[in-house]
Amino acid sequence: MLDFSVTFIITIINIAILFFILRAILFKPVTKFMAERALRIQNSIDQAEAEKTQAHKLLEQYQDKLQAADAEAAAIITAARAKAEAEAKGIIAEGKAAAQALTEAGRKQIESEQQAAFARFKLESAALVMAAAARLVQREFASDDKRRYANLLLEELGAKNNE
Numbered sequence: 001m002l003d004f005s006v007t008f009i010i011t012i013i014n015i016a017i018l019f020f021i022l023r024a025i026l027f028k029p030v031t032k033f034m035a036e037r038a039l040r041i042q043n044s045i046d047q048a049e050a051e052k053t054q055a056h057k058l059l060e061q062y063q064d065k066l067q068a069a070d071a072e073a074a075a076i077i078t079a080a081r082a083k084a085e086a087e088a089k090g091i092i093a094e095g096k097a098a099a100q101a102l103t104e105a106g107r108k109q110i111e112s113e114q115q116a117a118f119a120r121f122k123l124e125s126a127a128l129v130m131a132a133a134a135r136l137v138q139r140e141f142a143s144d145d146k147r148r149y150a151n152l153l154l155e156e157l158g159a160k161n162n163e
Contacts, residue, residue: 126150 129150 122154126154129153 127150
């Protein structure tokens with residue numbers, strides 16, 4: 001039994017020495033390695049979170065820029081439509097003014113041609129009336145008399161037509 005107790009004590013001493021040797025050689029480096037690994041993992045997680053936060057900020061900035069670009073595009077389109085409508089109205093107004101000017105010019109030309117034709121008709125009818133009157137009277141009037149009688153006759157005809 002004594003032998004058993006000495007063996008037992010030697011075994012315990014061997015285990016204790018083995019424990020301290022393994023602790024110094026194996027456990028401390030393994031623990032240190034595990035701590036460093038945990039630190040690297042934590043740093044990677046922190047870096048990933050920081051990059052994720054930065055990515056969200058960039059995404060928000062890009063979305064803001066995109067909304068601003070959409071708003072600017074809508075404003076440009078609205079301004080272009082307004083400008084096109086204004087130009088269309090201007091072109092229409094110019095066309096109406098040109099048409100009205102042409103109509104007025106045509107009306108004036110017709111009036112002047114009508115007055116010229118009426119003056120020619122007056123002269124020709126006066127000559128016809130004088131010729132007819134001369135045949136009726138069988139005498140020839142002086143040039144001033146012809147005109148005076150023709151104008152008097154045309155005035156009477158004009159007065160009758162106006163009634």
